[in-house]
Amino acid sequence: MQRSVKRVAAIHDLSGFGRAALSAVIPVLSTMKAQVCPVPTAILSTHTGEFEDFSFVDLTDSMESYIAHWEKLGIEFDCIYSGFLGSTKQIDIVSKFIDIFGNDQNLKVVDPVMADNGELYTTMSNEMIEHMRRLIQKADIITPNFTEAAYLLNEPYTKDISEDTIKQWLMRLSDIGPEIVIITSVPHTKISKNTSVIAYDRKCNKFWKVSCLYIPAFFPGTGDVFTSVLVGSLLQGDSLPIALDRSVQFITSAIRASYGCDYPQREGVLLERVLENLKMPVIVSSYELLK
Template sequence: MENNKNILIINDMPGYGKVALAAMLPILSNMGHSVYNLPTALVSNTLDYGKFTILDTTDYMVKAIEVWKQLGFQFDCITTGFLASAAQVGIIRDFIASQKKEGLLVMTDPIMGDDGKLYNGVTEETVGNMRRLIGVADVIVPNLTEAEFLSGIYQGEEALSQSQAKEVVDRLRGLGPRSVVVTSGVSKESGSHVVWGYDHRSGEYFTIPYRFIRVHFPGTGDMFSAVLVGELLAGSPLRPAVKRAMDVLEKLIFLEQDEIEKNKGIRIEKFLSVLKE
């Protein structure tokens, strides 16, 4: 399948740091796609620095979408990440509905929390709104914490058994998304770090272990999402697409692990050659 799709990334744009739009745009462009963006917020820098300012762009989104509709812009893929307001859920759902066509790929990363807890400022109302958004997605990529809060079970657990993971995945499927990928999980049986998933095309549940590198970079989830989207648009089935995204992320983290200033994220432009390996 030709790698020349129109992709719209709906996510925040950082002024300093390689997360969200700044992380995803270079990857998907390098994979041969035409990449466009609709920022949900302008963020001064990655939140890992502890000090930041955020400009909510909800009003801009409404106006931009109205212009796009008048101009007849169409997309083959819409991927969503950080949302700055509850109103943005309805705006995005309506826009996805207006873009519906055969072959449209919608992927949602429900960014709300990590390490067993929700981020500051994320409430149960936020979780409820995100449930509405994932309901119109073809693929969702929550981490384990987000999957637990969205499903309403095992909240705060940092490791799940195989049967518990399947229960979480099935609860998520019940909310509407067709395929589910739960990232950054830990298997109770093996103690291994794993990704759990369900592919609606094959009807297959899968578990893929990965090597955990003890270093933290913001934006790795965004990079995972970008590679996954690129692979899916190239015609790859979900499981091998997930495995490819995991392998790329492992290489990126390994290559950058000795960088002193980790708060700015992985310098993705420096390592784009990894996508060709």
């Protein structure tokens, strides 16, 4: 049966305050006319970026019965989309979820949230990295940032990296399993003030690049927003380069709308100010095909 609204299983944590994880995934995908079916991995009073003494409820022990009920109901999804996972057991549960609900028709998207700015998050370990390597074998698309790509490949983190080396990283990550690999936050060079998103599509054997002006600000949750826009765009039928362009344009507009405002950046981008942009026609302006 053809559904009139695309359905996404979103496996992320839920923060009561701060625009990250499900608090960002749900409004973005809903605005893009997709039904979001959350699988909450944990409930936090705030996200963990720059907040202290937050409350944390681990939902690992309830996830399997939650998923079993969905399996009993025979729910089908157009996309399975996972983000931050807090333990090896949660990674294994997501792997099982893909086995149960994944098929040749739906998208399996894994955002391997583990690190940023050259360092692992405090909850991550080498064991977590190894389990994440096994999870991405089952994905169609992965969206690591530059730091996460380095950890997945056991490569040293350095901002002095060539485009040819990034292309090699993309192909090596694709060899693990995913057909499409997208590395975000590729560092700007001394010559260029741009930061880039670079993608590899193994089926077409093509590399795509979208650049934007680097803005010296850190807002938690931007990776969740980026991948959510990408998922929504692909579910609407956009090509990969259009989806990349749209995602970069949106997150850039969100950062620009937020950067000049006087409020704590740890609250995330002012998503509410720019959500309506997702309903506008796509203005293709910046993607390029790399040789």
